[in-house]
Amino acid sequence: MTEKKYKLRFNNSNMHDSVSYVLxxxxxxxxxxxxxxxxxxxxxxxxxxxxxxKDIENAISYLGSVDISIELxxxxxxxDETRCIDCGSCVSICPSFAFEMDKVTQDVLLDxxxxxxxxxxxxxxxxxxxxxxxxx
Amino acid sequence: MKRTYDEINEKIRKGKAVVITAEEAVALVKxxxxxxxxxxxxxxxxxxxxxxxxxxxxxxxxxxxxxIRMTNITLNGVQAYGGLAxxxxxxxxxQMTDKKGGGYGGGHVIEDLVAGKKIHxxxxxxxxxxxxxxxxxxxxxxxxINDAYMYNPRNSYQNYCVATNxxxxxxxxxxxxxxxxxxxxxxxSAGQLSPLLNDPYLETIGIGTRIFLGGGEGFVSWxxxxxxxxxxxxxxxxxxxxxxxRTLALIGNLRGMDKEYVRGLDIFGYGTxxxxxxxxxxxxxxxxxxxxxxxxxxxxxANVLDYGVPSRERPVLGSVSYxxxxxxxxECNGHVMRTSSLSSYKYARKxxxxxxxxxxxxxxxxxxxxxxxxxEGSVRRLR
Numbered sequence: 001m002t003e004k005k006y007k008l009r010f011n012n013s014n015m016h017d018s019v020s021y022v023l024x025x026x027x028x029x030x031x032x033x034x035x036x037x038x039x040x041x042x043x044x045x046x047x048x049x050x051x052x053x054k055d056i057e058n059a060i061s062y063l064g065s066v067d068i069s070i071e072l073x074x075x076x077x078x079x080d081e082t083r084c085i086d087c088g089s090c091v092s093i094c095p096s097f098a099f100e101m102d103k104v105t106q107d108v109l110l111d112x113x114x115x116x117x118x119x120x121x122x123x124x125x126x127x128x129x130x131x132x133x134x135x136x
Numbered sequence: 137m138k139r140t141y142d143e144i145n146e147k148i149r150k151g152k153a154v155v156i157t158a159e160e161a162v163a164l165v166k167x168x169x170x171x172x173x174x175x176x177x178x179x180x181x182x183x184x185x186x187x188x189x190x191x192x193x194x195x196x197x198x199x200x201x202x203x204i205r206m207t208n209i210t211l212n213g214v215q216a217y218g219g220l221a222x223x224x225x226x227x228x229x230x231q232m233t234d235k236k237g238g239g240y241g242g243g244h245v246i247e248d249l250v251a252g253k254k255i256h257x258x259x260x261x262x263x264x265x266x267x268x269x270x271x272x273x274x275x276x277x278x279x280x281i282n283d284a285y286m287y288n289p290r291n292s293y294q295n296y297c298v299a300t301n302x303x304x305x306x307x308x309x310x311x312x313x314x315x316x317x318x319x320x321x322x323x324x325s326a327g328q329l330s331p332l333l334n335d336p337y338l339e340t341i342g343i344g345t346r347i348f349l350g351g352g353e354g355f356v357s358w359x360x361x362x363x364x365x366x367x368x369x370x371x372x373x374x375x376x377x378x379x380x381x382r383t384l385a386l387i388g389n390l391r392g393m394d395k396e397y398v399r400g401l402d403i404f405g406y407g408t409x410x411x412x413x414x415x416x417x418x419x420x421x422x423x424x425x426x427x428x429x430x431x432x433x434x435x436x437x438a439n440v441l442d443y444g445v446p447s448r449e450r451p452v453l454g455s456v457s458y459x460x461x462x463x464x465x466x467e468c469n470g471h472v473m474r475t476s477s478l479s480s481y482k483y484a485r486k487x488x489x490x491x492x493x494x495x496x497x498x499x500x501x502x503x504x505x506x507x508x509x510x511x512e513g514s515v516r517r518l519r
Contacts, residue, residue: 087479
């Protein structure tokens with residue numbers, strides 16, 4: 001079982017489709033919508049998919065076949081280690097507990113697999129060490 | 137046990153001084169007791185690294201030809217003070233750029249100076265018979281200007297409060313982002329490593345004490361502003377947020393500082409500041425000094441204040457120890473809050489370690505204060 005996050009882009013012809021239903025019923029995927037936004041050209045969604053590697057692969061080809069563009073989200077937030085001072089300003093404000101203070105080394109650890117791509121940490125960082133790798 | 141500054145400096149010169157950090161002092165005293173630890177140790181080094189808004193630097197930019205008396209001065213678009221002699225100025229950490237987007241201020245100018253970067257200077261003046269020029273636009277750097285020394289009116293707060301937020305919206309404060317309904321709490325102190333918590337009554341720290349400042353050498357020049365001895369005390373140290381505590385005014389040459397320990401900060405919704413690394417050596421003159429240096433995070437407390445109430449007298453929800461705060465979660469007044477620090481403990485440790493290394497390698501000796509800092513001090517209110 002793995003979990004991966006994707007950015008989906010809908011257009012006017014497929015924005016009414018229930019993607020989650022198809023993913024659950026046809027591909028045995030546990031979907032989790034992290035963010036969704038409708039705009040002039042259709043809509044965008046950040047979706048987490050949990051399931052077998054093979055099932056996720058099949059789901060991705062399905063989404064492509066119905067013209068939903070899909071992009072893997074890896075390391076949504078990026079940290080510039082030369083700027084980071086390990087202060088901790090990002091730790092208690094992260095809703096998904098992606099940042100953690102190492103009790104021994106006092107390094108601020110970042111677990112990108114927990115990141116829900118909310119971007120809350122970016123403005124919380126006083127040294128501008130955190131930046132967006134991808135926008136919703 | 138009694139030891140003098142001279143004896144300690146003699147040992148430093150011979151490379152025989154025993155130096156430990158305030159963090160190591162906690163463990164050593166726990167293991168061997170105060171008396172034995174005091175016999176062994178000559179110096180305890182402390183450190184802190186966090187936002188210190190009351191910081192800045194005096195600069196003398198040098199005279200142009202024809203000369204100008206500068207009254208309006210900007211450095212990289214950040215206003216510097218124009219009310220000193222012709223080319224003297226002061227750049228303060230919280231002065232912000234007028235440029236759209238912001239995010240850059242006096243603290244960043246100081247960081248860039250220390251990093252040796254070129255700074256864009258624009259200045260104008262009235263034009264006088266002795267200073268005929270009215271405008272200048274040029275580039276300066278730490279190497280090209282005459283003088284550059286940091287002078288920070290208030291640094292190294294003895295202790296500080298913990299901030300939380302009872303309101304129903306996120307607050308953007310100098311204590312960081314405070315989530316609604318007590319969801320988090322933030323604090324800013326190096327705790328057991330912090331200079332003024334290891335010598336809480338300033339028995340060894342006074343005017344003229346040589347210190348680590350921004351990676352270079354600095355001195356305690358005066359009592360810091362808002363110097364206050366009236367805070368409530370627990371375990372021999374003031375409780376953070378119970379009326380402040382003692383503070384230090386610090387001075388040091390920008391030349392010789394290290395940009396690693398001088399960092400401009402942009403605190404969202406508040407403004408800019410400067411993170412300064414400060415380390416103070418504490419000479420182990422007697423058993424009492426050793427005992428005070430062994431204070432641990434579990435014994436140092438800070439009040440939890442509600443920043444959701446926009447008043448000078450913010451409600452106190454309770455007090456918690458730094459050991460609890462560093463665990464990542466506290467329970468206070470029935471609320472469970474996630475906690476995180478705003479000052480860097482990792483860098484505080486680096487400061488104390490680096491100062492220790494300097495002393496061990498005879499790069500730094502201790503100074504006897506020329507004058508002690510005030511025994512009493514209180515904060516007046518603006519009416």
